[in-house]
Amino acid sequence: MKWAKAWQLSDIILIALIGIFFGAIFMGTNYVYDVLTAALAPVGLSGLANELLLGLWCMPGMLAGYMLRLKGSATLGELLAATVEMFFGGQWGISTLISGVTQGFGAELGYIVTRYKHYDWLGLTASALTTTIVTFGWDLARNGYFKLQLWLLILYFVVRFCSMFLFGGVLTRLITDMLDRSHVLKSTHTN
Amino acid sequence: MNPSIKLLLLFIIALEISFSLIISLNIALVILAIGYLLLHHTKCRTIGWLLIVPLLPAIGLWSTQYINGTGNKTLMAWVLFTRIYAFVFTGATFTLTTNILQLADSLEQNWHLPSKFAYGVLAAYNLVPKIQHEVKIIRAAGLMRGQQLSFWSPKLYFKAILVSINWSQNLAQAMTSHGFVEDAPRTHYRHCPLRWQDWAIFIVGLGLIQLGLFVIPWS
Amino acid sequence: MANIALENLTYTYPEAQAPTLNQIQFTFKAHQFTLLTGPSGTGKSTLLKLMTGLLKLPANQGCIRYNDQPLTTIAATERAGKVALMFQNPNQQFAMDTVENELIFALENRQVPANEIQAKLTAALAFVGISELRERNLSHLSGGEKQKVALAVIVAMDSDVILLDEPFASVDPAARASLLKRLIQLRDQAGKTIILADHDLTDYETLVDQVVRITPDRHLTAVPHADWSTLFADFARTGQTDQRWRLPNQPAKPLFQLQKVALTQGRHRLLQPTDLTLLRHHNTLITGPNGSGKSTLFESLVRLTDYDGQISYLTDDIQTLRRKRYARQVALLFQDAETQFLNITVAEELAQSQKYAYGDYFTPARITAAMQQLNLTGHEDQVIYTLSEGQKKKLQILLMLIMQSPVLLMDEPLKGLDLKSVQALVTLLKSTIAETHQSLIIISHQLTGLAPLIDYHLRFEQQHLQYREAL
Ligand SMILES: Nc1ncnc2c1ncn2[C@@H]1O[C@H](COP(=O)(O)OP(=O)(O)OP(=O)(O)O)[C@@H](O)[C@H]1O
Ligand SMILES: Nc1ncnc2c1ncn2[C@@H]1O[C@H](COP(=O)(O)OP(=O)(O)OP(=O)(O)O)[C@@H](O)[C@H]1O
Ligand SMILES: [Mg+2]
Ligand SMILES: [Mg+2]
Numbered sequence: 001m002k003w004a005k006a007w008q009l010s011d012i013i014l015i016a017l018i019g020i021f022f023g024a025i026f027m028g029t030n031y032v033y034d035v036l037t038a039a040l041a042p043v044g045l046s047g048l049a050n051e052l053l054l055g056l057w058c059m060p061g062m063l064a065g066y067m068l069r070l071k072g073s074a075t076l077g078e079l080l081a082a083t084v085e086m087f088f089g090g091q092w093g094i095s096t097l098i099s100g101v102t103q104g105f106g107a108e109l110g111y112i113v114t115r116y117k118h119y120d121w122l123g124l125t126a127s128a129l130t131t132t133i134v135t136f137g138w139d140l141a142r143n144g145y146f147k148l149q150l151w152l153l154i155l156y157f158v159v160r161f162c163s164m165f166l167f168g169g170v171l172t173r174l175i176t177d178m179l180d181r182s183h184v185l186k187s188t189h190t191n
Numbered sequence: 192m193n194p195s196i197k198l199l200l201l202f203i204i205a206l207e208i209s210f211s212l213i214i215s216l217n218i219a220l221v222i223l224a225i226g227y228l229l230l231h232h233t234k235c236r237t238i239g240w241l242l243i244v245p246l247l248p249a250i251g252l253w254s255t256q257y258i259n260g261t262g263n264k265t266l267m268a269w270v271l272f273t274r275i276y277a278f279v280f281t282g283a284t285f286t287l288t289t290n291i292l293q294l295a296d297s298l299e300q301n302w303h304l305p306s307k308f309a310y311g312v313l314a315a316y317n318l319v320p321k322i323q324h325e326v327k328i329i330r331a332a333g334l335m336r337g338q339q340l341s342f343w344s345p346k347l348y349f350k351a352i353l354v355s356i357n358w359s360q361n362l363a364q365a366m367t368s369h370g371f372v373e374d375a376p377r378t379h380y381r382h383c384p385l386r387w388q389d390w391a392i393f394i395v396g397l398g399l400i401q402l403g404l405f406v407i408p409w410s
Numbered sequence: 411m412a413n414i415a416l417e418n419l420t421y422t423y424p425e426a427q428a429p430t431l432n433q434i435q436f437t438f439k440a441h442q443f444t445l446l447t448g449p450s451g452t453g454k455s456t457l458l459k460l461m462t463g464l465l466k467l468p469a470n471q472g473c474i475r476y477n478d479q480p481l482t483t484i485a486a487t488e489r490a491g492k493v494a495l496m497f498q499n500p501n502q503q504f505a506m507d508t509v510e511n512e513l514i515f516a517l518e519n520r521q522v523p524a525n526e527i528q529a530k531l532t533a534a535l536a537f538v539g540i541s542e543l544r545e546r547n548l549s550h551l552s553g554g555e556k557q558k559v560a561l562a563v564i565v566a567m568d569s570d571v572i573l574l575d576e577p578f579a580s581v582d583p584a585a586r587a588s589l590l591k592r593l594i595q596l597r598d599q600a601g602k603t604i605i606l607a608d609h610d611l612t613d614y615e616t617l618v619d620q621v622v623r624i625t626p627d628r629h630l631t632a633v634p635h636a637d638w639s640t641l642f643a644d645f646a647r648t649g650q651t652d653q654r655w656r657l658p659n660q661p662a663k664p665l666f667q668l669q670k671v672a673l674t675q676g677r678h679r680l681l682q683p684t685d686l687t688l689l690r691h692h693n694t695l696i697t698g699p700n701g702s703g704k705s706t707l708f709e710s711l712v713r714l715t716d717y718d719g720q721i722s723y724l725t726d727d728i729q730t731l732r733r734k735r736y737a738r739q740v741a742l743l744f745q746d747a748e749t750q751f752l753n754i755t756v757a758e759e760l761a762q763s764q765k766y767a768y769g770d771y772f773t774p775a776r777i778t779a780a781m782q783q784l785n786l787t788g789h790e791d792q793v794i795y796t797l798s799e800g801q802k803k804k805l806q807i808l809l810m811l812i813m814q815s816p817v818l819l820m821d822e823p824l825k826g827l828d829l830k831s832v833q834a835l836v837t838l839l840k841s842t843i844a845e846t847h848q849s850l851i852i853i854s855h856q857l858t859g860l861a862p863l864i865d866y867h868l869r870f871e872q873q874h875l876q877y878r879e880a881l
Contacts, residue, residue, distance in 0.1 A: 009367075038247060086282070178346070362505065
């Protein structure tokens with residue numbers, strides 16, 4: 001493991017580009033979000049739409065952490081993606097940036113607690129869990145979750161974790177397996 | 192106003208209102224922000240659009256609290272409803288009046304952010320329109336080879352990452368051959384000063400928001 | 411000002427077994443214009459990247475000296491003043507949004523004091539003759555215009571040595587001639603040393619001081635003056651092709667029918683409302699200057715870009731066809747080869763095309779033969795992204811041929827190919843479509859070797875798209 005490896009220009013551009021690319025792909029899922037939100041609003045469960053898709057939005061951070069294996073890559077990956085999104089048609093303004101930081105740090109925490117040593121299912125699961133916890137903690141305040149009934153909170157939490165695990169964990173793993181095989185990262189990243 | 196100071200101020204405001212339960216404060220912020228936007232010649236259509244876009248999520252949050260909340264459900268429902276708008280409009284005062292180049296200049300010149308971060312992100316940012324088109328192209332190229340790539344296909348993301356890797360290397364090489372050297376000193380053609388006025392606005396703004404949060408009895 | 415000496419230069423890519431460059435000994439003389447040629451995949455790009463320091467030369471693998479000073483000892487901040495590289499791909503070579511900002515960025519990097527930047531910038535743009543592009547957004551420029559901007563950046567940075575890696579691969583003849591003229595001026599008036607890699611040798615004979623060839627066994631040799639005429643003979647001078655094509659007589663079988671089709675990009679009108687028929691079982695060539703809208707037209711035909719009016723394929727409005735089915739009927743060979751790839755190794759790509767192919771003309775034996783024909787044999791297990799530009803292009807075309815979709819739109823299929831590859835490719839295309847009856851529509855700036863394939867010629871220029879007999 002190369003701890004000391006510093007950020008190079010191409011790494012920075014790379015994770016920013018990945019963030020933007022994924023953002024552009026997720027734009028195509030907005031209609032899923034809108035339909036779900038509208039359909040669930042009358043029963044007061046529209047948060048589920050957010051919970052179901054949140055894993056997608058946290059994927060760039062988890063993937064950057066897993067792929068680049070640099071300290072801070074998860075946080076930076078998500079933050080850069082959020083910065084770009086803020087300027088580019090991001091109507092959510094500064095709160096995009098705050099979400100970016102929490103999501104990125106959440107993902108990073110999973111790699112921190114596994115000491116940046118477990119680039120395997122353990123690391124990914126840990127990262128999915130910490131991302132869930134951190135972002136959920138933030139939503140307790142920001143989205144007023146702390147005022148919700150307990151059963152709903154548990155439901156949201158479980159759904160969010162599943163989404164994180166599926167998109168941030170399983171999908172990330174499938175993608176990085178293909179990357180490993182293609183050797184395209186080899187020349188710059190030796191682990 | 193200095194972009195990074197403005198961003199910092201708005202960042203703190205966004206953080207603080209995330210924890211506040213004062214509806215009138217949210218509304219006051221929205222009104223202030225609209226005033227500021229109008230001063231900066233923002234089109235009414237843009238403002239109208241900013242009012243419409245968050246409506247669905249706002250209603251979602253509202254109904255969640257109203258139906259499944261605890262305690263004073265109505266209050267919380269409206270707090271969240273107005274909070275979303277406060278986020279959107281305070282955010283717009285930044286994104287609609289500042290561009291990413293100005294922010295990068297300010298972060299590089301005022302806060303000594305390493306230029307590789309400033310220019311790396313700028314280079315990526317300038318490709319956004321191409322990237323949106325490229326996603327369509329990747330999908331079409333897949334179809335032409337007999338493969339449908341939807342948002343859960345690993346191959347779609349793999350392709351996107353490959354393009355990113357390739358572009359990032361091309362860009363980094365091009366920047367290097369345009370004389371860019373990581374961590375080396377550069378001159379600055381566009382000056383981005385950090386004046387005492389910026390700090391004054393920052394402190395006054397910060398003071399006002401504390402006033403609104405803790406001193407004025409809004410109800 | 412700067413002699414460049416390559417001493418015992420050897421380079422092996424970490425992923426490769428055999429060295430790409432082997433024990434190269436050569437000296438490029440100062441103030442000369444050198445043309446570097448050699449078959450596809452022999453290491454021209456690799457050499458140029460080594461000479462700029464973009465690829466690091468491992469220790470004890472030889473040495474590159476600029477006027478006796480080893481490249482490795484020149485401070486990174488000084489390098490751009492010594493040597494600059496202009497890339498083949500006009501995209502992704504700018505960090506900033508506008509032409510002006512890119513030049514400013516480069517000059518700031520060179521630590522030019524802020525008060526001198528304005529003057530240098532203006533002078534560089536004027537020298538290349540693109541002052542009017544100053545405030546334009548880089549992403550809105552055509553390929554040729556982007557290359558001109560790239561040259562302006564190099565002029566502004568005032569590098570002693572200018573390396574160019576197939577700078578004209580996607581540039582139309584007019585822009586190419588104008589860029590060449592500037593390069594000659596840079597040599598004659600500013601004393602620059604210029605080394606340019608190209609496959610298409612049109613127009614160089616009277617301009618360059620020496621021609622250097624990378625031989626298949628990876629050595630550099632200067633081509634003696636006596637051999638020049640044979641070398642250049644294959645390349646007709648630009649604008650002097652006397653090729654004539656028939657005009658289509660109308661009641662033929664239509665493939666695409668355009669009704670009042672108009673194209674726009676941003677606020678820029680590319681094509682006035684046009685009625686036009688493209689014919690089935692014939693091959694049509696589309697030519698036109700950079701930025702006239704040829705690629706945009708192709709993207710409209712495959713529904714990647716919006717257009718006004720109506721386009722029908724055979725009998726149906728293409729907007730009414732299901733995307734998936736339509737994609738199997740009409741395939742596009744993208745201008746950028748990598749866009750087409752979906753897998754990792756050459757073999758996997760071949761397998762995928764075979765699996766989803768529309769017809770069964772390409773048996774494994776035929777594929778092996780085609781690989782041989784295109785000189786790609788032996789690269790089966792190579793990761794596609796490490797192939798040279800020309801190799802990628804050939805593979806891309808083969809993959810799309812194997813698919814055998816009834817219509818194949820080809821955007822610059824000859825980009826970056828050497829003459830041998832072009833001939834091999836045209837032979838393969840001819841023999842294939844004779845059996846499979848596909849219709850080809852081809853956009854190309856480069857015409858050398860392509861003529862035998864073409865039935866009709868469309869000219870896309872000044873917002874008009876019309877059949878023409880001559881270029
Ligand atoms: N990163 C890499 N890893 C392994 N092999 C590589 C890599 N890059 C290039 N090669 C191989 O090195 C050889 C030389 O490539 P290079 O791009 O320098 O060729 P070229 O002469 O510029 O060809 P072209 O005219 O097609 O552009 C090719 O055979 C290519 O497959
Ligand atoms: N978003 C945009 N806004 C304005 N102009 C654009 C935009 N996108 C592309 N263009 C311009 O539209 C024109 C048509 O581009 P297109 O790629 O179709 O040209 P082309 O004929 O294929 O050129 P080339 O021979 O260089 O490949 C170009 O001048 C291009 O820069
Ligand atoms: Mg090359
Ligand atoms: Mg084109």
